[in-house]
Amino acid sequence: MxxxxxxxxxxxxxxxxxxxxxxxxxxxxxxxxxxxxxxxxxxxxxxxxxxxxxxxxxxxxxxxxxxxxxxxxxxxxxxxxxxxxxxxxxxxxxxxxxxxxxxAADANAIPVAEYTVAMIILANKRVLQIARALHSTRTGVLPEQLFPDMGNYRKRVGIIGASKIGRHVIRLLAPYDLEVVVSDPYLDDAAAAALGVVSVSLDELVATSDVVSLHAPSLPSTRNLMDAAMVQRLRPGATFINTSRGELVDQDALLARVQQGDLYAILDVTTPWVLPSDSPFYTHPNVLLTPHVAGSLxxxxxxxxxxxxxxxxxxxxxxxxxxxxxxxxxxxxx
Incomplete structure (x- = not known):
């Protein structure tokens, strides 16, 4: 032609x-x-x-x-x-x-998924927190004394949204000894099984996952999807990753939960895109903040x-x- x-x-x-x-x-x-x-x-x-x-x-x-x-x-x-x-x-x-x-949304999804998987592995290994402790003390650090639960073996990873990015994350996690669950209102059990994961409710996912990664699209129906109640359901010691959009999360509730000291957050997106210079997210030891680097660059x-x-x-x-x-x-x- x-x-x-x-x-x-x-x-x-x-x-x-x-x-x-x-x-x-x-x-x-x-x-x-x-x-x-x-x-x-x-x-x-x-x-x-x-x-x-x-x-x-x-x-x-x-x-x-x-x-x-x-x-x-x-x-x-x-x-x-x-x-x-x-x-x-x-x-x-x-x-x-x-x-x-x-x-080319599928092509653009690949680097976001790669970034997400890297962060999941680092989060379960507690690399970011251990590195911060080492930089702070500048002396010997015993990782297992700080984080006896560290490691990726049989940890549960919850994927919110079986989007293009979410599906690439699931694909890339397949070689790891992780339990991957997904929550998506448009994904039935058969489709989840075809992806090699288990479909669960959002409530169950956030309450039981060691890492929760958000991959839903920004739509009127998904605004504040992670509201204050859902943020509070995140299990103690969990890591929350957002590479989607900031408006899907109650950011004040997330900050309050992080400041409790029992939640970690990896945020590649926020609301607004550039936070005020005095935002506690910049300095809190439980937060890794990146300037929307997950997408294609x-x-x-x-x-x-x-x-x-x-x-x-x-x-x-x-x-x-x-x-x-x-x-x-x-x-x-x-």
Whole structure:
């Protein structure tokens, strides 16, 4: 299939996500309409590329694709997003006109899952607390005297949300001698068994897990999912990990629980994104705070480019999209 492909995103996004070599596999399978992206769909240059494009490869900051854009793009049939959510740039007109949409959310989920698994293993081993004790005392530290329960063997890990990230975490934890449980209202027992885990209620998960990791999408229905009551149910000595969104957690309740001294927290996201400089989360010894580093950064950005390029090559071979997003999926996506 002979397809004309154009990029649509700010230049800085294209430079970060699409280094020159990342686009090389496209040719000669498709006709790449230049390597400079469309930044403004209403500019003369943008209109010229839109008129010939069968496929748009989009990225962070892509302008909204609405009716006026589609009117200027009579050949357009596919939008392949080299990032996660498509809600910010795929307008209603795209769904109404049958434009097929793909997302690199699965590729973006992989580094988040890798970060999460690393933190789970370190948390159960009590590495962060032992390292802090060593740095503080600068003398001999006897780990098992500090944490006689340290270790990963047969510890219970609770995954909140069988999302793309949650499923990658489950997959990556499979080689470890851990008991993995999951809570997700849309996951039945059979689907959980297929993933190799046990489905439990949220109440049971938070009350019995040594590590609780949050992977639900940010939706109106999930805001404050970990409310004050749920935070209090976390078992003493547990570690709570959030790589999802800060608004899913009652942050004041989490801070109060951490300050009790019997809960550990690994927070890659907060509300707001950057906490006030006097926030106790910065200095509390039971907290590891990172600035949203779990998602795709640095070399990991090219994985999303590779995902979008692979989708374009699938189309060129007459194959269906691997990571197609359907209109009804939006209700469950961040």
């Amino acid at each position: 002979n397809l004309n492909v154009a990029l649509a995103m700010p230049v800085h996004t294209a430079r970060a996500v699409f280094p020159p070599r990342s686009l090389d596999p496209l040719e000669p399978s498709v006709n790449l309409l230049g390597r400079a992206p469309i930044q403004d769909f209403h500019s003369p240059a943008g209109r010229c590329l839109l008129a010939d494009a069968d496929v748009l490869i989009t990225g962070w900051g892509c302008p909204l694709i609405d009716e006026t854009v589609l009117d200027a793009a009579p050949r357009l049939r596919y939008v392949l997003h080299a990032a996660g959510s498509v809600k910010h740039h795929v307008g209603e007109a795209c769904w109404e006109r049958g434009i097929q949409v793909s997302s 640095g070399s990991e950005l090219e994985r999303m480019a590779a995902s979008a390029v692979d989708e374009a090559l699938r189309l060129a071979r007459g194959e269906p999209l691997r990571f197609r997003v359907r209109r009804e999926d939006l209700a469950f996506m961040a």
